[in-house]
Amino acid sequence: DAGVTQSPTHLIKTRGQQVTLRCSPKSGHDTVSWYQQALGQGPQFIFQYYEEEERQRGNFPDRFSGHQFPNYSSELNVNALLLGDSALYLCASSLGLGQNTEAFFGQGTRLTVV
Amino acid sequence: EDKVVQSPLSLVVHEGDTVTLNCSYEVTNFRSLLWYKQEKKAPTFLFMLTSSGIEKKSGRLSSILDKKELFSILNITATQTGDSAVYLCAVGLYSGGGADGLTFGKGTHLIIQP
Numbered sequence: 001d002a003g004v005t006q007s008p009t010h011l012i013k014t015r016g017q018q019v020t021l022r023c024s025p026k027s028g029h030d031t032v033s034w035y036q037q038a039l040g041q042g043p044q045f046i047f048q049y050y051e052e053e054e055r056q057r058g059n060f061p062d063r064f065s066g067h068q069f070p071n072y073s074s075e076l077n078v079n080a081l082l083l084g085d086s087a088l089y090l091c092a093s094s095l096g097l098g099q100n101t102e103a104f105f106g107q108g109t110r111l112t113v114v
Numbered sequence: 115e116d117k118v119v120q121s122p123l124s125l126v127v128h129e130g131d132t133v134t135l136n137c138s139y140e141v142t143n144f145r146s147l148l149w150y151k152q153e154k155k156a157p158t159f160l161f162m163l164t165s166s167g168i169e170k171k172s173g174r175l176s177s178i179l180d181k182k183e184l185f186s187i188l189n190i191t192a193t194q195t196g197d198s199a200v201y202l203c204a205v206g207l208y209s210g211g212g213a214d215g216l217t218f219g220k221g222t223h224l225i226i227q228p
Contacts, residue, residue: 004156033215042118042202042218043157056215088155098214102148102162108155 002027004093004106012112013081021076021109025093032074033103034066035090043090049074050097078111086113116141120203120219128227131193135222137203138185145214146206147179147186152221153199160188160201190224198226 005024013019025032031050035043045058049068068074072093078085088110092103117140127133137147146164150157161170163179163186170177174193179186190197200223204216 035216035218040220042120042204042220043216045215045217048215056209058215090155090157092216094214098208102159103216104159105150105156110155 004029004091004104006089006091006106006109008109009107010110010112012114015081015083015113017081018077018079019081019111021078021089021091021111022073023076023091023093023106024073025091026104029093029095029104030072031094031097032068032072033092033094034074034076035092036060037088037090037108039087046076055097081113083113086111116205116207116217118203118205118217118219120201120222122222123220124223124225126225126227127193129193129195131226132189132191133193133224135188135190135201135203135224136185137187137219139203139205139217140184141205141207141217143208144181144205145208148204148206148216149177149186149188150202150204151199152202157202193226195226195228198224200224 033048034046037043047057052068063079088108090108091106094103121136149160161177166181174191177188200221202221204218
């Protein structure tokens with residue numbers, strides 16, 4: 001049973017560029033959330049997708065956008081990259097919206113902006 | 115603003131010791147409290163707590179929630195070097211539409227010395 005998979009594992013981008021990160025949820029899961037984890041900090045909630053719609057958003061600017069596909073996989077897009085966007089980006093999947101079930105995390109994508 | 119505070123932020127103990135990690139929260143619309151272990155990248159799920167006073171146990175790990183005093187503790191007995199990790203506490207909230215993004219603390223960095 002495949003867990004949550006994310007790609008790529010590492011990425012280096014230049015300020016001002018755009019980046020797309022990908023996530024496949026755990027088998028049977030239909031809800032995907034994205035988190036940003038800066039060094040030495042806990043993960044910060046970016047947004048959550050369910051039924052291909054953004055259902056909840058954390059305190060992140062519009063430069064952060066996402067998408068969920070019919071197969072439940074998801075993408076996170078970040079435009080006009082800033083140095084401060086350098087972080088580990090984690091995807092988590094769970095079953096159902098508001099079902100209060102535990103979220104399972106992927107290995108993350110380490111994004112470095114130079 | 116919703117807040118999750120973990121203490122201590124770092125802890126160094128010897129193998130065989132017992133440790134207690136603390137998590138306090140100030141949030142609106144509390145739904146659940148979750149503990150995760152993060153060794154390298156992917157946080158791995160440990161416990162989800164929704165009711166006060168009911169201890170959850172898994173091997174040498176246990177956790178309990180106090181919804182009146184707004185805190186939880188994670189205990190690890192007979193620690194082993196493999197317990198070295200960052201332990202993350204997260205709170206799930208009720209929100210409009212049922213979405214349930216997590217609010218994390220900064221984590222406790224636990225180091226077990228042989």
